[in-house]
Amino acid sequence: METMEQKNNQMKPLFETMEQRYRPENAVLEHNTGFFLIAALIYSVGFTVAFYKNYASLTFPLITVGTLIICGLFLKKSGILWKTENLYYIVPIVLLGISTMLTTNLFTIFFNTVGILLLITVFMVQQVYSKNEWNMGRYIGNVLFLYFSMIPEIAAPFSNLGKYIRRKRVTEQKNTNTKYIVTGVLIGFPMLIFVVVLLNSADAIFSDYIGSAFQVLWENIVISPNIVLVVVLMLLGFFGIYTFLSALTLNNMPDYQKEREKKNPIIAITFTVMITIIYLIFSIIQVVFLFSGGMMLPEGYTYAEYAHQGFFQLLFLCIFNLILVLCCMSLFEMNRWLKTILMVFSGCTYVMIASSVYRMILYISCYHLTFLRMLVLWFLALLVVLLAGVMWSIWKKNFPMFRFGMAVVTVFYLVLSFSHFDYWIARYNISQMGDQLEYEDVSYLCNLSLDAAPALAEVDFESDYNNGRYVEGYLKEIEENTDLNIRTFNFSEYQAVKVAEEYLGK
Structure with a gap:
């Protein structure tokens, strides 16, 4: 007959959190090295595409969702059960990503980014660690401790890759073939460039389609100073996500089981x-x-x-x-x-x-x-x-x-983030001052973000020549200097261009 203890053990889930199953010597990243290295590499490419000379567009919510997907895959590979009480973090994270696409206000964009990082961190800490009934001070301390733990984990991709290669050395033939493939690619790449250059000069049709594409790639990526920015973004995306996940597997949060003796x-x-x-x-x-x-x-x-x-x-x-x-x-x-x-x-x-x-x-x-x-x-x-x-x-x-503080701050900040407060500042000041708008007032409003442009375009400056000319030049600059495409689409810029075109077309 089974004892009561045996029955209780059978009722317990196999594992719920990282600290119950994984340890530094048995980390999930080590046992899924190939998967997470490729995932981090793909993420770094997406990160670079999202932020290359572009910080507040359609790509921002997409890379935010991509980050959540990577975190979800990490939890799945770790065998960590999703805690439903933590899922409410997902909604504000996505909303902050969407909010960034809707504004050009640098304050909002910066704190949206900070908010997303903090919410993802708290969400993952609460998922991974069962000891999450900490007070506010301990939460803040542990989150900061996690960020500092990421620094030495920069070496984790290399050490895990070394262990992965040693585990995968099944046959010498397989390793030899891999070396041959790598050697062939290194030899063939310069030859490929040489052949394309010759064919580009030999045939006009080839030059229009294939040669021009190689030329754009060569001029804008290979020999351009922008390659430094691309490399920096790639490294930031790769090591950022990998060291974050690696630090979570360490299970090295400070032990707070012993309560501090309180004072009289x-x-x-x-x-x-x-x-x-x-x-x-x-x-x-x-x-x-x-x-x-x-x-x-x-x-x-x-x-x-x-x-x-x-x-x-x-x-x-x-x-x-x-x-x-x-x-x-x-x-x-x-x-x-x-x-x-x-x-x-x-x-x-x-x-x-x-x-x-x-x-x-x-x-x-x-x-x-x-x-x-x-x-x-x-x-x-x-x-x-x-x-x-x-x-x-x-x-x-x-x-x-x-939890109460996190919820309140999140809700309040979401309201602020989606409010387009520069528009309301401009609209309030215009409604209060009316014909008393001075040049300094108009200059201040024009130096707000593009969120304020629709409010300025609503004002009739026909009786005020100087301010009218200033606003007209401001809107003309928006129309001429704003370049929108699929990757860089921002709703605030789109709206500003639209009202500028309407204003100048009067």
Whole structure:
């Protein structure tokens, strides 16, 4: 009769994560060397095609999907079961890739790329490692540790290839044939070039079709300085994906099984009470003098001056308060008194956020909208939701703060990424200033990304000759200098060219 232990063992899956089956000496890349070397090589070619003098086009979401496919093949070859709770990472990764194709704003493109890399990393870490119930600090530490682990793995393709060749040496004849083939290719390649050059000069039809293709290849790739860029992109794509996967197989994340002994809560209660008292006084002042409707300002201050003076200090304190609460929860034993004080502390932080928002709106009403001012309002809205999660985690010990934070930041950033905020900045400023648009204002709007072009094309500058000429030159430059094809297609550039053609054709 089977024992209960035997029955339990039979019920367990054969393997679920990398750490249960694979070790550095039994890594999946070593046992599938040929497959992953070819896959990484194909990926590097796609990476080069995608990013060769091209950073925000149709190829961006395609290479993003290609990266996910490589990661999926790695999980399949590793025998790792897909965790359904991690699949929600896939959607924002693809959406960020699509967003990059829709804009020319460099801020959005850069942070889309960073977001994609971070989301793919967190997704793979959670898939590969079963010990994924870490707190926020441990998640951040382990992700950084994984990136540093990729550095020595640059040698992994060569070492794995050496082991692969030794395993594949079945017969000397097979090895000899391979050497003969390689030797023949090396001899035949220069002869091929020589023959093509002669035939190119001997026959016009051959020259039009075959010879011209070889000439373009020779001039633009072989003898062109651009070959350096091609080689760099190939190496970046190949080693980037291979070292990332290789680092995942190491199973060398720091061991956090031993919980750190937390400090006496009286320490945290003491310094948080001191700060909270000051915050309460500040909050009362804000409610009485700023939010109540009396709008009582210090003598000699305008609304704009008052808003600008204290805004950045309050923004810094809001961020500081969020970090301080997280540190108190992580380092000190939580009791009823500390929890209560941290809740009051967080409530005062909400008052500071409200004051910051109010001051920024006052400032925008006087000096209009810029990218930085809009970004600050977005960040304050993000802080509101993150702080709500922190307050909830104060009372609920097992609240998954890292997953909550990742979800909130991802959703907020997706909204920002797809918003085409340069268009709305231009449209808001134009609607507010109207006929009062100065040359400096128009110049600022024209120096935004091409996302703003449709808003500028909607303005009638017939009564303003100088600004009209400036915008006309701006749109004419877009029409003449934007080259769109299948590989470099970008929706924002396409839309800008379209509105430029309509504007100039009036």
